[in-house]
Amino acid sequence: MSQWVTKGLATGVKATHYPRAAETAPGTSPGMPAATSLPAARAQLVAARCPTAALRQVPSGVEVDRRRCVHCFRCVRETESPVDWDAGCQWAELLAGSERRGRSLGRAFSRSLHILVVDAGDCGACLSEVRQLNNPYYNMHRLGFFLTPTPRHADVLLVVGALTEHMRLPLRKAYEAMPAPKRVVAVGSCALSAAIFSPSFICAGGVGKLLPVDVEVPGNPPPPLAILHGLLLVAGRKPPSGTDAVRAGANQDRLR
Amino acid sequence: MTAMGRLLVLILVLCGAGAALSLFAGRRRRPAIVGWLGSAAALALLWFSGSGLFAGAPFHATLWSIPSLATVTLSLDRLSALFLFVSGLVLLPGSIFAAGSLGRYVGRYSLRAFSVPYFALFATLVLIPLSADAASFLMLWELMSVLTYLLVSYEDETDGQRRSAYLMLAVGEAGTVLIALGFIVLANSGPLEFVAMKAAGATLGAQGRWAVFLLAFLGFGVKAGLVPVNFWLPRAYTAAPAAFVPVLAGATLNLGLYGIVRVAGELLPASMVGPGLVALGVGSLTALLGILYATTQSDLKMLLAHSSIENAGIITAGFGAGLVFVASGHGSLGSIALAAALYQMVNHSVYKALLFFTVGAVDSSVRTRNIDRLGGLIKVMPFTALFFLVGALSIAALPPFAGFVSEWLTLQTLLLSAELGSTGVKIVFALCGAALALTAGLAVTCFVKAFAMGFLGMARSEEARHARPARIWAIVPMAGLALLCLALGLTPTYVIPVLGRAAAPITRVGAAQALVPPFFAANPHHGELPAAFVAEFHALGAEVGERLMPGRGLVVLHRGGKANPVVFAMSTAYMAAVLALMLLVAYVVFRLVIARRRAVERRAVWAGAIPRLLPEMTYTGTGFSNPVRVVFEALFRPTIVEDTRETVGLHFRAAIRRIRGENHLLDRFVLDPIADSALWVSNGFGRLHHGVLNAYVLYGLVALIVALLVGRFS
The missing domain is CATH 3.40.50.12280 (Rossmann fold)
Structure with missing residues (x-):
């Protein structure tokens, strides 16, 4: 029992510090495509690759309907015109x-x-x-x-x-x-x-x-x-628009 | 003739008139006769016994002599007055209820067959506690057995009802034989008046006393419902018509206890500890077995019957503890125990009659008493549900209702065994106390089940959903008894002195001195109580209500010696006042402060989002009491038959049918062996009666030769 207590105390807090501090651990989010400015022809191509119609072609490039995205990575992998990738996770x-x-x-x-x-x-x-x-x-x-x-x-x-x-x-x-x-x-x-x-x-x-x-x-x-x-x-404990971004640079290597 | 004599004659005349009128009146009028004359006779009985109980009015009448047997004597002391008063308390509402519930028999049964024995039994119940000689007592006792048999077998639609009544009669007769033997041993060929028998009892040796005690205890224990001779009781109570069960539980059961108290307590001098210990042990065992079987019943009437057994056990245990205390010289502790036992007896009569009324009302409205077919009755029978709740709270011994004080006092008395010298006696007291504590706990479970599964939740059958509310003839008796339950629970300080005086012939000390110190009387100096002691209780509020209530106050308190000035103390009246105040404050705070601006939204019951909540999916009474069933499986010894039907191989089961049968413990160990041996003996005789004429001539010849030989050589 005493060992259990001391061991616990020595281990310290291993839980994430989110939301008090930004999340830094690798692999906590698969990421999500972000709105990208692309030439019209390329935008049409990449939007056509999306199986759930989450990417939509607009005059400035493509827009993302996050509610439909299934992280299939078809818009970033094996394509000539990859979209930008939002590696954070404060999507709610x-x-x-x-x-x-x-x-x-x-x-x-x-x-x-x-x-x-x-x-x-x-x-x-x-x-x-x-x-x-x-x-x-x-x-x-x-x-x-x-x-x-x-x-x-x-x-x-x-x-x-x-x-x-x-x-x-x-x-x-x-x-x-x-x-x-x-x-x-x-x-x-x-x-x-x-x-x-x-x-x-x-x-x-x-x-x-x-x-x-x-x-x-x-x-x-x-x-x-x-x-x-x-x-x-x-619960009203975060401002509605996620302004404090999560640093997740370690995720970038998974994309290509 | 004295005033008391005239009252008694009035009661008997009313009973006679009732019997005669119901013989000649028209069929529709007969229920009204039972109601009016029965309640008038009960009122006269209350007046008669009340003046004996509260004012101590004497009554003694020597009627006539039976040559070579006894002088028939009627005599009223406070003990018999108490039992008569309780009978009156049950018979008054009982007659009203009987009048109403007899309506359903019009055209199906002869109402004469009910009302004539009813009035005859009424008169018998009045005379039994009055009779002061063994001969008339036994005759009246026999009359009571026969009349209760007639009334229990009134509804004889099923074979089971007739058999139950017959079993009751048979066991009752055996009990009467034992009582008669006990009287014979006690009288010791002297006169049969109780006064003379009391004198003879004082000179009896130890063996004689044991014999008288055991014979009387077992004999009266039949009617009182004690182990091992109570196997008739649940069956008879279930078979008896709703109009009569309250009388059975509230009056005739008491007479069994009356017999035990009269013979073992008064006629025999309380000088031996042993009989008291036997009564204590048997009482505790009875109580525990009674409540165990009550908890697992799903027939409400059967449940109440088993609970009557439990209460009879508690009363007997209290009485036994009192005998032990008196025998070992602690008269004042003995008076506490006896007051507790008598208190429990009064309470049991009142709340059990109340509960039987409610079950009768439910039965006549829903046509079933099976808890698993009831449910939700509080919506259709609100008054009946309320009164059942009052009765259930009383019988589960929850303050401030009746039942709490008496059970609490009984348990406290068992704890007082520390005053006794012998270690063996202390161990018996401790074990019995534990058994009674378990009983009290199970009683709560039992009546939570009865109320929650019977009256709350969803209706489990069409009949329960469309039940009609109880009629006025049922509401009035129930309301009266419910109020009485509350009164008995709130004013123990006014009840205990009366009970103490009734038990005084046995203990020779009144319970009032030991239990109810005069907090109100003799203010401001409180006479016998030390000033510091009073000041301490004054700070607690023991004198609140002094202006309103006369007498001794509202605190029940047992004073010990110097080292331990207060052994136990409590006041249900103040407790109830505080409880009411707290509820009121909580209500006011919630309604007026917290919830003033909030809307209450009512939605359907959450049942796991199933499409439709069916009554079959809700908790049943059987399910509720199943833990008790499982824990005490070794005692119940159920016979379980499992019938599994398979389709292909062993792995695909098409249907599993599980039948669980239970044989009561006493049936297994007492009734069945007796029945089997009786059958064996009669089978042996049956073999002789084969109908062959030549053999019968041979029997005659053999008998003649034997007779001649005996005559020749003797």
Whole structure:
């Protein structure tokens, strides 16, 4: 027991310092294409390579719809005109709220946020990333985020997966069972736009079709830090536009 | 004739009139006769026994002599007055309830068959505690057995009901035989009046006393529902009509206890520790077995029947502890124990009658008593649910309702065994105390199950969903008894002196002196209490309410010696006041301060987002009590039959059917062996009765030869 304590103390804090300090560890994010200015012919070529229509040709070059990107790297690898690459991971976006409904949850929830995770048709990738939040490195308890198995105790509904037909009723029930104020965080490109599955006989495309989504966390799957960023946004502990960039220069070598 | 005599005659006349009128009145009027005359007779009984109990009005009547047997004597002392008063408390609401619930039998059964034995039993219940000689006592006892048999077997739709009633009669007769033997040993060929028997008991040797005690304890234990002779009780209670069970549990069970107290406590001098220990041990065992089987029942009536056994056990344990204390010279501790036992008896009669009324109302409305088919009744029968809750809280011994004080006092008394000298006795007390504590815990489980699964949640059947609310004839008796439950729980300081005086012939010391110090009386100096002691309790608020209540105050307190001035103290009245105040403050704070500007949103029950929550998916009573079933599996010894049907090979199961049967512990060890040996003997005789005429002539010849030989050689 005493050894356990001393060993623990000697090891020190191994968890990430995010969001207090920028994340420096390598391999924490796969990155995401960024808007690039390209000649029209090249922009058309590279936009055509995108399987989910996340890249769109505009007069100045290409724009990225992050909600649809699945990190296939087809726009940067084996192409003559690679797009710019955003190697950070603070991709979450707080959607504009209406008059009645504020955007983030406010101060009362900033140190204690209870999260209900619902798998609405996930392949397992996003869930696996959500699970990482509980491990010693990301350790979301240090930020006051807790998972709860019942919507009655939940403040945030975290939805992963393309919303399948069979999960529509359970998801709506879970949302209705939550006490107000409540927010919805959609995690992963499937939850946001049902990227490669939609529209099809099994899913109508994204959680937004059913519930009012407050925070969108793009990525396929989004890295744990992106999910943390989304939760910090919904708890009102991050400014809405991610200004403090994550230094992730070590990622650059993976791209080509 | 004295005023008391006139009252008694009035009661008997009312009973007689009831029986006669219901013989001749029209069929529709008969329930009303039971209601009006029954409650009038009960009121007269309350008046009669109340003046004996509270004012000590004497009543003694020597009626006539039976040659060579005894003089039939009726006599009322405070002990019999207490039992009569409790009978009155049950019979008054019981008659009203019976009148209402008899309505459902019109056209199906003869109402005469109920009301005539009902009034006859009423008169018998009045006379048994009054009779002061063994001969009339035994005759009345026998009459009571037969009349209860008639009433229990009133509903004879199923074979089981008839058999249950018959088993009750048979075991009751065996008990009567034991009681008669006990009286014979005690009287020792002297006169059969109780006064004379008491004198004879004082001269009896140790073996004689043991014999009388064991015979009486076992004999009266049949009616009181003690181990090992209570196997008839759950069956008979379940078979009895709803109109009669409250009387069975609230009055006839008490008479068994009355017999034990009268014979073992008063007629025999309390000079030996042994009988008290036997009563304590048997009582604790009865209580534990009773509550174990009650917890696992899913038939509400059966559950209450087993819980009656539990309560009878607690009462007997308290009585046994009292006997031990008295026998070892601690009269004041003995008076505490006996007051606790009698208190428990009064409480049990009141709340058990209340609970049986509610179950009767549920049964007549839903047509089932199976907890797994009920549920959600609080929405359709709100009053019944409320009164069941009051009864359940009382029986689970939660303050401020009845039941708490008596169980608390019983457990406290067992802790007082530290005062006793012998280590062996202390060990018995400790073990019994542990058993009773376990019983109290299981009682809470049992009644949480009964209330939560029966009255809360979702309705588990169509009948329960569309149940009609209870009628006024059920509401009024239940409301009266519920109020009585609250009153008995709040004012122990006014009940204990009365009980103490009733038990005084046994303990020779009143419980009031030991338990209820005069905090209100003799202010400001409080007479016998030291000033510093009073000041300490004054700071705690022991004198709040002094202006409102007369008498001794609201604190139950047992004073010890110098080293330990307060052995235990508590006040349910102040506790209830504080509880109410806290609830009120919490409500006000929540409603007016916290939730003033908040809207309350009601949504459907969260059930894991399944498409539809069906009643079959919710927790059942069987599931709730399953942990108890599993923990005590060695005791229940269930027979489990598993029937698995496979389709292809062993790995594909099409259906699994699991049947679990339970045979009561006493059935296995007492009833079945008796029944088997009786069958064996009668089979042996049956072989002789084969119908061959020649052989019968041979039997006659052999008998003649034997007779001649005996005559020749003797």
